[in-house]
Amino acid sequence: MAEERVLSSKTVYDGRAVKLRVDTIQLPDGRETTREVVEHRECVAIIAADADGKVLLVNQYRHPTEKKLLEIPAGGIDGNEEPAEAVRREMQEETGYLPRKTERLGGFYSAPGFCTEYLHLFLATELVPSQLYAEDTQSITLVRVPVADIPGLITSGRICDAKSIAGLLTYLEYQKSR
Numbered sequence: 113m114a115e116e117r118v119l120s121s122k123t124v125y126d127g128r129a130v131k132l133r134v135d136t137i138q139l140p141d142g143r144e145t146t147r148e149v150v151e152h153r154e155c156v157a158i159i160a161a162d163a164d165g166k167v168l169l170v171n172q173y174r175h176p177t178e179k180k181l182l183e184i185p186a187g188g189i190d191g192n193e194e195p196a197e198a199v200r201r202e203m204q205e206e207t208g209y210l211p212r213k214t215e216r217l218g219g220f221y222s223a224p225g226f227c228t229e230y231l232h233l234f235l236a237t238e239l240v241p242s243q244l245y246a247e248d249t250q251s252i253t254l255v256r257v258p259v260a261d262i263p264g265l266i267t268s269g270r271i272c273d274a275k276s277i278a279g280l281l282t283y284l285e286y287q288k289s290r
Contacts, residue, residue, distance in 0.1 A: 119144065152222075152229035156198045157186040157275045159217065159283040160207060160236045166256040167280070168207050168239070169271075173251060182255060182265070184276045186231065195232040203236055206252055208243045211236035217282050222275060233279050235286070259287070 116137040125132040131151040138144055160168035173180050187202040189195055199214050215235045222229040257265065262280050265271045271280065 116140070116147075148226060150223075150227040150229075152227055154189045154195070155186055155222075155229060155231045156189060156195050156202060157184055157231040157233050157279045158199055158203060158236050159184060159234070159279055160203060160209065160211065160239060161259075161283075162237075162239055162256065164256075166258055167262065167283070168209070169255045169257055169276075170206050171253040171255050181273055182271050182276070183273050184279045186275055189232075196234070198232075199234045199236055203239075204242050207239075207254055208241060209236075209239040210242035212238035212240060217279075217286055220275075220278055231275055231279075233282060235283065259284070 116139060118135050118137055120136045121133050122135075123131060123133045129152065133149050133151060135147045135149060136144060137147055162168060168185070169182050170185055171180050171182050185202055185206040187198065187206070189198040190201075193201075195216070196214050200210060204210055213236070215237075217233045217235050219230060219232045221227070222231055262271075262284060266277055266280065271277060
């Protein structure tokens with residue numbers, strides 16, 4: 113299968129969280145077209161499972177959707193930080209817990225049709241209270257959900273963001289193999 117070839121690339125926006133570029137590409141049949149690409153750093157997405165068989169979710173307002181969403185904890189990987197380090201930091205910032213144990217469950221692209229963001233999916237367990245304050249996490253509410261409730265929360269639309277759905281479904285399959 114022939115791939116698209118980049119003929120030129122132009123950055124049209126360079127912001128705090130994302131960069132937008134427009135690539136002129138050549139298709140396998142020789143035609144030229146453009147692709148708009150949102151560049152975003154790699155992130156971690158976390159399934160935080162407590163000793164009581166519940167998953168810790170965060171309820172937070174998301175400006176682009178103009179509503180609060182129930183999600184798994186997640187966040188960007190800073191600088192030279194390893195994904196497992198980012199898991200620990202994000203867990204402290206968003207949930208107030210520090211995992212003593214982390215395990216990589218896989219990974220996925222959030223929206224590969226237009227975005228470079230890749231999410232490393234981790235399972236965080238053996239949680240201990242450990243608050244790390246971050247300036248943009250005051251409005252996050254922690255919600256503990258029984259694992260058995262996850263499918264219903266997804267099918268009802270209560271959990272409706274792609275990373276949470278992908279992460280939670282991966283976790284449910286992971287649990288079957290244990």
